[in-house]
Amino acid sequence: MLVMLALLLVPESESEPPMLITTDMTAIADEPVAPATELVAATEPVSEADTVSSAETVSSAEPVAQAVSSTDNSTEPPALVVSPEEPAATLPPTAKMVLILDDIGYSVEAGLRAINLPSQITFAVIPHTPYGKALAEAAHQAGRELMLHAPMSNLSGMDLGEGGLTLQQNEEEFMQVLTAALADIPYIKGVNNHTGSELTAAVQPMQWVMQELKKRDLYFVDSMTTPDSVAGATAEQFRVPSLRRHIFLDHIQTTEAIDIEFKRAIALAQQRGYAVAIGHPYPETLAYLETALPMLAALQVDIVPVSAMLEQLRIVERSSETAAPTDAW
Ligand SMILES: [Zn+2]
Numbered sequence: 001m002l003v004m005l006a007l008l009l010v011p012e013s014e015s016e017p018p019m020l021i022t023t024d025m026t027a028i029a030d031e032p033v034a035p036a037t038e039l040v041a042a043t044e045p046v047s048e049a050d051t052v053s054s055a056e057t058v059s060s061a062e063p064v065a066q067a068v069s070s071t072d073n074s075t076e077p078p079a080l081v082v083s084p085e086e087p088a089a090t091l092p093p094t095a096k097m098v099l100i101l102d103d104i105g106y107s108v109e110a111g112l113r114a115i116n117l118p119s120q121i122t123f124a125v126i127p128h129t130p131y132g133k134a135l136a137e138a139a140h141q142a143g144r145e146l147m148l149h150a151p152m153s154n155l156s157g158m159d160l161g162e163g164g165l166t167l168q169q170n171e172e173e174f175m176q177v178l179t180a181a182l183a184d185i186p187y188i189k190g191v192n193n194h195t196g197s198e199l200t201a202a203v204q205p206m207q208w209v210m211q212e213l214k215k216r217d218l219y220f221v222d223s224m225t226t227p228d229s230v231a232g233a234t235a236e237q238f239r240v241p242s243l244r245r246h247i248f249l250d251h252i253q254t255t256e257a258i259d260i261e262f263k264r265a266i267a268l269a270q271q272r273g274y275a276v277a278i279g280h281p282y283p284e285t286l287a288y289l290e291t292a293l294p295m296l297a298a299l300q301v302d303i304v305p306v307s308a309m310l311e312q313l314r315i316v317e318r319s320s321e322t323a324a325p326t327d328a329w
Contacts, residue, residue: 094300094301094302095266095269095270095273095274095275095300095301095302096269096273096274096275096301096302096303096304096309096312097265097266097269097274097275097276097277097296097301097302097303097304098122098221098243098274098275098276098277098303098304098305098306098309099119099121099122099265099277099278099279099303100121100122100123100124100147100192100221100245100276100277100278100279100306101114101121101122101123101124101278101279101280101281101285102124102149102192102194102223102278102279102280103124103126103149103194103280103281104123104124104125104126104129104132104135104136104139104149104281105125105126105127105129105130105131105132105135105149106126106129106130106131107131107281108131108134108135110281110282110283110286111131111135111138111139111281112135112138113281113286114281114286115135115138115139115142115144116142117286117289117290117293118293118294119289119293119296119303120143120144120145120303120304120305120308121144121303122144122145122146122147122305122306123135123136123139123144123145123146123147124146124147124148124149124192124194124221124278125146125147125148125149125185125188126149126151126161126163126194127148127149127150127151127162127163127180127181127182127184127185128161128162128163128180128181128184129161132184132185133184133185133186136185136186136187136188137186137187139187140186140187144305145189145305145306145307146185146186146187146188146189147188147189147190147191147192147221147306148181148182148184148185148188148190148191148192149191149192149193149194150163150165150178150181150191150192150193150194150209151163151164151165151181151193151194151195151196152164152165152166152193152194152195152196152198152199152200153165153166153167153195153196153198153199154195154196154197154198154199154225155197155198155226156195156197158195160194160195163177163180163181163184164177165177165178165199165205165209166198166199167198167199167202167205171208174205174208175208175212178208178209178212179212182212182216182218188218189218189219189305189306189307190213190218190219190220190221190241190306190307191209191213191218191219191220191221192220192221192222192223192245192278193222193223193225193231194223195225196223196225196226196229196231197225197226198226200222200223200225200226200228200229200230200231201226201228201229201230202230203230203234206230206231206234206235207234207237207238209231209234210234210235210237210238210240211238213235213238213240214238214239214240218240219240219241219242219243219306219307219310220232220235220240220241220242221242221243221244221245221276221306222235222242222243222244222245223245223278224244224245232244241310241314242310243276243306243309243310244276245276245277245278246265246268246275246276246277247261247264247265247268247275247276247277247278248261248277248278248279249261249262249265249277249278249279249280249285250279250280250282250284250285253282253284253285254284255284255287255288258279258284258285258288259288259292261277262277262288262292265277266296266299266301269301270299270300270301274309274312274313276309
């Protein structure tokens, strides 16, 4: 698949611009993308470790994803989450993709390899990790955007490490943990959740989080580890700019599976104007992105940092408000 993607750009003749050909291109261009309402996984329960049911949400049109079994339970599920109320952005002709790499901080080698990827990836760094600060510094030097990847309690019993936010903490403890985590990673412009299938479904702690983010002028990206998340709605209440994850690239860490998810992200971006994809610094993901990212320009897909995407959406929203008929005369 990766090799086939590499064959996407074959100049038809010396005098003409590259044409997008091969059957694999058909997979990108013609891959059926369900209408937003059909992509919603929100009615199905999703747990971080439930790879079977989450694989089913990927869509029956993709036998490869179903054929590949996952042995990894360490990350959030790949459910594609696009809510029916989420407006498509009208941003043609270039589609935008937000690409976030989570779980930065444990490996210098993987972190630096990720930072060297040739696109405006946004890096989500886990607090209190051995190399979180140093990698945030390196990413900042490379002109990349940074987020805090805040560990939040999950229903799968996965260890949160230091800096984990839980339902058991009272407000004072919760705020201490949150502010220490925010202080640990330099240059951050926002936060997303590491696991969090339990905590992001709880209103009170999400209010504590959003209140703090508003104070600090930070955004929130909901990783959508549960369909019951109230993070987005709470962010809206507190007027914290927010996005939600549509696609997990590498819940299944094979080139074939990553290829399928990446193409779904491209198709979604082309269809709706933008897509939000999250991956991890796995060797398979990094190797895939090293080959695939340089080809995005030819597909007219731009990788943009989260803050740029939020700004773009704000402009679109504002202009549509201006253009809307009003009876306020
Ligand atoms: Zn994570």
